[in-house]
Amino acid sequence: MNDVLVWLHGDCLNPHGPALQAHADAPRVFVFDEALLTQYRLSLKRLAFLYECLLEIPRVEIRKGDVAAELAAAAREYDCSRIVTAESVAPRFAQIRAALQREYDLTVEVVALEPFIELSSTEAARLDLKRFSRYWNPLKARALSLNQSFDW
């Protein structure tokens, strides 16, 4: 029994991504989101780029269609009850995740990616995003030092 299915999506196509590392033997599936391709009218060169990224991921399974439905079909086929995937801020990601839980009763576990700069959750909440400079000024010194544990 596999239990875990790794869901690969367009915000993390790294063969060494954290979901794949944590579940090295699990089946891994990417789904071309047909509704999204139509909505964004993605050109063939963009699809080719994504496809080439995917082909470097060992044992990858590639599908197209409705993402939640395809993932649910793969989970049934491989007898998995849990889906593990990398984080994404895209609203579409949240929708699919909710559909997997609501419509297919699949648990979705989201793994964090290594952040650009380590921030505590209070620091992250305090960031001012009104303008780039307001976000960047307090982080700059830390971002430019190789040692992440720089104190500010």
Next chain:
Amino acid sequence: MKLKTEFNDREELIAYLQETFPDAAARSPEISETPGGRKAAEAALAQIKPERYAATRNHLNGAVTHLAAYLRHGVLTLAEARRAALLRGGKQAEKLVTEFAWRDYWQRVYAQIGDGIWKDRESLKTGWRPADYAEALPDDIAQGATGLRCMDGFADELRQTGYLHNHARMWMAAYVIHWRRIRWQAGAAWFLEHLLDGDPASNNLSWQWVASAFAVKPYYFNRDNLEQFTDGVYCRDCQHYRNGCPFEGTYDELQARLFPRADEGAFKR
């Protein structure tokens, strides 16, 4: 539906993609020479030159990294890119790391506002109302048939390669929004069709920045600026160089022409 994952070569892959995604192939069949994948991403990362980047990045021939598509799709993380830049460039990597930070910043804004990236963040400072801008992108722009060598060259490059230098993106966006008075959303959607690094957050919020929906003033440029950072390669044989180049003039002259109704205060630097 399951798709194939074994191919003998790139040609076979492309033929398969044409069959599998017929709508995309009919609309825009071009394939970029830029390869996808982690190996290509690592090769690009090994080539970065943080010090030269800082000195030349605004120039079309500058030492830019071409990392964007790999970062966009998480083939590489910003954390890896940042480490590589600092290891290679030390203090000299400041400019490059600051550009990486722009991506992090736009992603954080995206996390906060989601599909709000398609709506004006702030009111425009151009003196024009949103309704003054046309809804759709005219064909001559997308087809590279405006007669302006620079803009036509950028449109062709975008379509063929899926890449444009940052400065070319800025000029093209400013032309679409301010010279042609088209809604930034139409230009943003066009870029997302083609850019291999097409990212809803980085792209739309940059278009908003040019439009002045996410900035204190609109971004615009003049011919001297474009000529300088392109070594004049477009201007050299442009039929409009001596005859009606829309970008010719001082910044003050262009401001008066493009934004006659704008509040003066918005343009004080």
